[in-house]
Amino acid sequence: MASELAERILSYLDQNGHVDTFDLASVFNEDHQKVVGAVKSIEALGELISSETVTRKKWTLTDEGKAVASGGSHEALVYNFIPTEGIAQTVIMKEVPNAKVGFSKAMSAGWIMVDKSAGSPLVKRKVETITDTVQEHLKAVEKELDEAISDSIKNDYKKRKLLQEIIIKSFVLRKGPEFTTTVTKLETDLTTEMLASGSWKDLKFKAYNFDALGATPEPGYLHPLLNVRTEFRQIFLEMGFSEMPTNNYIENSFWNFDALFQPQQHPARDAHDTFFMSDPATSSKFPMEYLEKVKKVHSQGGYGSQGYGYNWKIEEAQKNILRTHTTAVSARMLYALAQQKEFQPQKYFSIDKVFRNETLDATHLAEFHQVEGVIADYNLSLADLIQVLHDFFSHLGFKKMQFKPAYNPYTEPSMEIFCFHEGLDKWIEVGNSGVFRPEMLLPMGLPEDVNVIAWGLSLERPTMIKYGYNNIRDLVGPKVDLKMVMESPLCRLDRN
Ligand code: FB9
Secondary structure, eight states: OOHHHHHHHHHHHHHHSSEEHHHHHHHHHHOOOHHHOOOHHHTTTTSSSEEEEEEEEEEEEEEHHHHHHOOOHHHHHHHHHOOOOOOOOHHHHHHTTTTHHHHHHHHHSSSSSOOOOOSSSSEEEESOOOOOOHHHHHHHTTTTOOOOOHHHHHHHHHHHTTTEEEEEEEEEEEEEEEESSOOOOBBBBHHHHHHHHHHHHHOOBBBOOOSOOOOOOOOOOHHHHHHHHHHHHHHHHHHHHHEOOOSSSSEHHHHHHHGGTTTTTTTTSTTTTOOOOOOOOOOOOOOOOHHHHHHHHHHBBBBBBOOOOOOOHHHHBBBBEEEEEEEHHHHHHHHHHHHHSSSEEEEEEEEEEEOOOOOBBBBBSSSEEEEEEEEEEETOOOOHHHHHHHHHTTTOOOOOOOEOOOOOTEEEEEEEEEEEEETTEEEEEEEEEEEEEHHHHHGGOOOTTEEEEEEEESSHHHHHHHTOOOSSGSSTTTTOOHHHHOOOOOOOOOOO
């Protein structure tokens, strides 16, 4: 449509040499802005035309003026309202719109008079007929046939707010040095096909607009969980911990359970609590010398332990699962540490996904991120564990802590960890902890005077508290409102 209008403009110029866009709009019976838009598109093609800006004043009707043009002037309405026997002025003022102006103008025009001869005054017609010149003038202006109307009359209508004067900016068009009557489409992209075929040689390309602003790149957004993970990672790093490689969601039961001295008949190891892989269902590569030691400590005991006294089966250990805790990675790291010629104390941490075949509820899904800290050093005790827990949780803003004896198959003693949450004004459980058992550490080959203390918590729980979520599904899963991700603030844990 725009290129068709552009070609009509070029053809008109070809025949007439020059034209004002305002006049052209009425010749084409097109909106002036459309004509100007087509002129701009022609100018983008090159110097086909030249344009000179001109401004003119134009009288147009106000809304009230349009009402008068269609329904008659205020004075004519008053005149037409008066019956032959006359009527009280109060009735006119009440019934006729703009009666005050209309009455005054009708009196000035000599159309009406006030007869006081018979008691109460009556307004009567003074002439048989009237000519509503105001209406006629406004209709003429509407049709742009108002040249014969004097400016003083128009200014009078302007005072009566029937007319207004607007400034019209238009353009006088003339043929340019590259004038042509055909509008060739400007190419915006130089394609491989054009280059290969050589067709680019016959095409015209739109000039680059180097002033154009680039498209605003849509930034990425971090999920609240990842914001909190960053905060936890920073806390561990500042405490001198190094991150464990946790990029294996699939683990075998040996490292996830047996290496941690968790017996093969433990309920956590059955399908009610653990996701078993179907393909590949089993692993076959194990450090066999270490595996034999694990087998022995489970079935016969050793290292001062009586063991569990059951027939330990490698087939159970070979079963592949989705890891149920990142402590499986801690076991691998500690075994690797024990293989070094000389033991070096270490502080490890991990923050990654774990999977449990649990009953789902508002705060539990079948997967969550476990946060785990592990310290291996000479002669560590429960007191060291309590101290490091105070250090760690103070970075989360907690000042008051309590510990409750607990049980884990791989730690003894074990403690549940509680902190007083000032904001919630109550004690909350914040994790679990313990000292790894000798039945776990000694088969690895760690020195007898090396102890390992460890603790764990989740990423989801603190994130839900921090961001005020009550249902885990508002935070993770297919029903999450992505606006939540885009609008969630960065997480700053109270790092005092
Ligand atoms: O995260 C938990 N609570 C928590 C933690 C931080 C926090 O910060 C505040 C906002 C600032 C608030 C709350 N919990 C552990 C406690 C509970 O939420 C509990 O109901 C859920 N637990 C999970 C396990 O549920 C199946 C959280 C998860 C958890 C529990 C224990 C461990 C890891 C994760 C562990 C361990 C461990 C023990 C010994 C040695 C090595 C690892």
